[in-house]
């Protein structure tokens with residue numbers, strides 16, 4: 001089943017992620033991390049970088065692949081996902097920028113870029129742990145409702161809702177938000193060995209209920225997590241508020257043997 005962990009706040013969620021990733025880096029120094037943008041993973045990255053510093057963990061060989069990028073936006077633009085990943089992950093953790101990849105949203109090469117990206121992930125041996133946020137419409141990466149559950153990395157059209165949601169990063173001006181993106185497909189994401197999805201706040205409650213307890217449907221792309229052998233969904237009470245089986249998730253997490261980890 002998809003494991004659901006209900007936490008008090010983003011820091012508690014971040015610390016669960018950070019401890020899991022720190023263990024991975026210690027056992028596999030050149031591990032491959034799947035990276036995501038958005039506000040949901042920020043506390044997780046902060047906690048991880050604190051842990052890396054406190055425990056003097058060597059991250060020099062860690063590799064990473066981001067989920068997505070806007071199409072046609074200069075990678076140097078402060079809101080490009082290339083810049084965002086550098087600012088929120090690469091710099092604070094002290095990762096080697098050469099080992100961290102973001103899909104190439106350059107319009108002149110975008111038709112080939114998706115296939116090349118999937119190939120690069122495979123050549124790296126696949127993603128060990130993929131962190132995910134979720135859109136209010138249930139999207140993961142930028143796989144909007146209707147995306148094939150078997151899709152590979154490719155160009156997608158953003159929904160108007162996603163452009164409205166993301167306008168806050170573009171001076172609250174939807175016209176500045178690109179209309180297209182390049183995103184890892186749902187099929188690509190499902191190949192990662194462990195998925196950890198984070199969601200906070202009541203705005204995500206419906207998407208989380210659909211993801212975990214709804215039918216598997218391309219209309220809620222995150223519901224594809226139900227097909228994965230090792231998916232962990234970490235949410236606060238507000239994001240968990242529409243889950244019918246909430247008490248059971250709490251009970252099973254409280255009674256989980258410590259050796260099991262997540």
Ligand SMILES: N[C@@H]1[C@@H](O)[C@H](O)[C@@H](COP(=O)(O)O)O[C@@H]1O
Pocket residue numbers: 036037038039040041067068132133134135136139140141142162
């Ligand atoms: N492409 C990203 C997603 O990867 C992210 O999950 C989503 C939610 O962002 P937030 O975590 O800020 O709510 O935003 C964007 O659309």
